[in-house]
Amino acid sequence: MATFSSLGFLVLIFVGILGSSHGQLQLNFYSKSCPKAEKMIQDYVQKHIPKAPSLAAALLRMHFHDCFVRGCDASVLLNSTKSTGNQTEKVAIPNQTLRGFSFIDGVKKIVEAECPGVVSCADIVALVARESVVLTGGPYWNVPTGRRDGRISNSSEALADIPAPTSNFTRLQSSFAKKGLDLKDLVLLSGAHTIGISHCPSFSSRLYNFTGTFGTQDPSLDSEYAANLKAKKCKSVNDNKTIVEMDPGSFRTFDLSYFKLLLKRRGLFQSDAALLTSSTTKSFIDQLVQGSLNEFYTEFAKAMEKMGKIEVKTGSNGEIRKQCAVVN
Numbered sequence: 186m187a188t189f190s191s192l193g194f195l196v197l198i199f200v201g202i203l204g205s206s207h208g209q210l211q212l213n214f215y216s217k218s219c220p221k222a223e224k225m226i227q228d229y230v231q232k233h234i235p236k237a238p239s240l241a242a243a244l245l246r247m248h249f250h251d252c253f254v255r256g257c258d259a260s261v262l263l264n265s266t267k268s269t270g271n272q273t274e275k276v277a278i279p280n281q282t283l284r285g286f287s288f289i290d291g292v293k294k295i296v297e298a299e300c301p302g303v304v305s306c307a308d309i310v311a312l313v314a315r316e317s318v319v320l321t322g323g324p325y326w327n328v329p330t331g332r333r334d335g336r337i338s339n340s341s342e343a344l345a346d347i348p349a350p351t352s353n354f355t356r357l358q359s360s361f362a363k364k365g366l367d368l369k370d371l372v373l374l375s376g377a378h379t380i381g382i383s384h385c386p387s388f389s390s391r392l393y394n395f396t397g398t399f400g401t402q403d404p405s406l407d408s409e410y411a412a413n414l415k416a417k418k419c420k421s422v423n424d425n426k427t428i429v430e431m432d433p434g435s436f437r438t439f440d441l442s443y444f445k446l447l448l449k450r451r452g453l454f455q456s457d458a459a460l461l462t463s464s465t466t467k468s469f470i471d472q473l474v475q476g477s478l479n480e481f482y483t484e485f486a487k488a489m490e491k492m493g494k495i496e497v498k499t500g501s502n503g504e505i506r507k508q509c510a511v512v513n
Contacts, residue, residue, distance in 0.1 A: 210329035219300035241317035242381025248314035256496025258335030259306035277343035306509035307332035323439030326486035333503030350454035373488035385419035
């Protein structure tokens with residue numbers, strides 16, 4: 186028969202298992218193990234992003250793409266391996282335009298020098314995304330830490346799990362629901378398109394062959410905007426070099442203009458336009474546009490905190506990689 190103390194121990198183990206499945210992230214997780222880590226990451230971002238401001242949006246996108254595949258575990262950073270022939274998330278179509286990997290490596294290098302084997306690449310990605318957005322004048326959100334790095338990365342999962350810019354509303358809703366995110370989160374996280382750029386292949390079918398027949402245009406796209414894109418940006422269906430602002434006029438400013446343009450049918454992607462096809466998401470957009478910038482910042486921060494907790498590995502799950510591109 187079990188004694189009280191052994192029963193208590195079993196209860197503790199059970200509670201521990203429950204806790205770890207929800208991810209025991211906490212603010213200032215490294216306060217004892219690497220007290221300077223977060224300040225070092227902040228300083229690195231403040232030093233380097235002003236020299237390459239477009240990286241802020243790229244690093245925010247990296248965080249999103251990481252969290253949507255196997256949770257926020259830095260699996261997006263892993264290189265493919267010749268020895269096993271494994272194709273990692275990095276080479277999947279949705280991630281071929283990701284940038285900022287060397288930036289993350291630079292952060293990891295200084296943090297490793299300070300505290301070897303302590304701070305995960307997954308936490309670095311999450312913290313860098315927040316600091317980069319704050320530096321653009323955008324919102325601040327809490328980043329509880331304690332994520333551990335995953336050891337598995339497959340390109341097929343990235344292709345399946347990351348919502349494509351050609352997604353319709355049904356696909357978006359199910360992609361987000363699979364990750365525990367609701368329609369409000371979908372609208373708010375799409376608001377990240379207020380900064381950053383895209384390439385023509387992500388939306389040129391809307392301009393040139395929307396129905397699969399050359400010469401057809403997406404009727405949900407404002408015709409004046411479409412004409413401008415064809416004349417000045419993506420001049421042919423084969424253009425894969427030209428970059429286009431997702432929020433023309435203020436693509437470096439974290440503001441409400443992305444949502445205002447959406448309501449004028451000037452969202453760049455089909456996935457942007459899809460947000461107007463549901464009365465629920467359309468009403469969220471109306472509320473944001475009628476509200477203040479501070480209200481958007483507050484709501485965006487909540488959605489980012491929620492996203493940063495998707496399927497995280499904590500405790501003894503995963504590892505702390507020494508180099509972000511390779512497993513230990």
